[in-house]
Amino acid sequence: MDGVQKDIVARLQQDILRLQGQRPANDPLAGKVELGPVLDAFPQQVFPTGAVHEYISGSPAATAATSGFIASILGSLMQNGGSCVWIGPEKIIFPPGLKAFGIEPDRVLFIHLKKEKDICWAMETALQVEGLAGVVSELPDLNFTVSRRLQLAVEKSGVTGFVLRQQPRKLHPTACVGRWQISSLASYHPDEMPGIGFPCWNVELQKIRGGKPGSWQLVWMDGHFLALPDTSLISSQTLLRKIG
């Protein structure tokens, strides 16, 4: 394929993305989210902002890992002083814990709602507000109609939406741009120090519109995502205790 054809293909791909409701790569927030090796999976190597992503998790601990992953993305989206909305059924997010992911916890508005229907409505309303860095909602079940409504809301406003689905009853196809599953991996420390190191996750991108799904092992270190070096997978089996 020579240069001219490549250009044409690239342009056509852009056009298709735009028709599918995704924003072109010149968005101010685009390129802020650095996901290390995961970026190769996205169209144009840019995390799709202004879209709705869904995250599946099975257990409370996996939900915590997912919350951390979402918080790290939100942290980079909030770098230039945005605020975000976190909608959930109860008070469970620990605001001081968000600080480690680059979020100023006082810029997060928590909305506690019990009914799923109310959560859907609140999320849709919040996604219509231009300028919000992101809207997260903890909603186990998401059907196609609701996801389509959320997608339509973000196409207008350009807000990024995250739906955290803890123990979903059924996995229907949805209109979300990506489906993720995050699970914890043993923590990593580059110098093999005892105790807990940097958090590691197995990030599985099961579905991505216009991109290539895949699975990565990442470590969250000093505010960045890095690929997990293979050596750390052979962790010492003995119980280690940090000398305090």
Place this chain on the structure above:
Amino acid sequence: MKRLMAIWFPHLLAEGMLRRRPHLKDTLFVVAASDHGRMRITAACPAAQKQGIFVGMAVADARALVANVQVLDDEPQLPLQLLTGLGHWCIRYTPVAATDLPDGLLLDISGCAHLWGGEEKYAADIQNRLKGFGYTTRIAIAGTIGAAWALTRYGKQPIAVASFDEERAALLSLPPAALRLKLVTVERLQKLGLYTIGHFINMGRSILRRRFGTGLLDRMDQAFGWKDEPLIPLQPIEPFRERLPCLEPIVTRSGIEIALQQLLNALCERLVKEGKGIRKAVFKTYRVDGEAQQIEIGTHLPSQQPIHLFKLFELKIDQIAPALGIELFVLEALNVEKARSSQEALWHNSTVNDTRLAQLLDQLTGKLGKGIVHRYLPEEHYWPERSFREAKELGEQPTTTWHKDRPRPVRLLSVPEPVEVAAPIPDYPPMHFRHKGKLHTIKKADGPERIEQEWWLQEGEHRDYYIVEDEIGERYWLFRLGHYTGDNPHQWYLHGFFS
């Protein structure tokens, strides 16, 4: 020039009773209260009065006149209750209404009557409406409270409208009792042959004062407008209020919406001029059948934007049942604050427009109820539950910084859950723990981080926190409560989940 209206309900108690007990419509009844050991009539229905029963008669005498008369117990608070209700109802005609015990209402109607096409029509409208409710009334409009009061009680027509000149002439021909005097004074005046106000109005003031006291002079001055008489309105006048009376009763939702929009536009125009914004507003509708309904909204930041306020009200318009139609809309700002200038940002260098954010929160709380939105600020405490507090206001800034020197979980259980733990020696991290029936073998651990109770805030034992990681890499925050004593096993709890 002030114009005042007095409404007299000659049969207030009897008609009020009848309105409450419609089944008495065709029976003769009297209201009686015990007085010095016998039942004395305090009110009688018009039919009973025709039979010769009058107020003040003993019940036994009334029974002798009409055998089947029904006697109801008097309720001393009833006149005040009835008048207050009627006074509130009159607010549709004028914002200033006051009760005049025992059986009247006083309204300040300055500048209101022209909306109904003149004072006669205005008074006739009120009288007809009250008649519809079952009340007989006599109404007078005059320049002073005293004159209006006198004309209702002692005038000849059921509706008397006295202009400034007529008022004086009309008063002169009335008996002295029309001046709201004490019974003793009235009797003394009569004994002296002073049968009308005209007889003594031109007498010297010092003579009148010496013989009848200052009460007479005061009442005279008030009636003729030489002395001001204040009116205590039932409802203090709300400064930010708009009214929209309708020619035809409104029954449709779109009609209500149009009315609301008009009122909001008018109110917001005024608010913009004064640099204020609404925090709380109420929209009231008065129905043809006398029913009043209202919907209330609140905002997170003072707002003066009609479109946003309309959206908040729109969510609640369903609660209004127009039934036969709404004839008056009132929009009132209950709580008004200085509007923030658009330059003042909620958060320094924020990408989102705070007005838009506040509007979102208003929408959410308006539909889903208050108390669902929370924002947290840091507090200088190590105890996890106390390390943050809820922000009172949307614009409140943190007074301290968020600490990140200690690892903290991203999800925290509001109540720590007890877990079963096996630890090799007392102050070692556990080897494994069981939570909700699932065994987690611990591979890595950090700790302990001891957090003491702040005894000046709460009594209790300290916690030793450990961060632990199980065999599949999930990280938990566990703590052991209190000191090791050797005899009883420790209680361990799971408090949070690390990401």
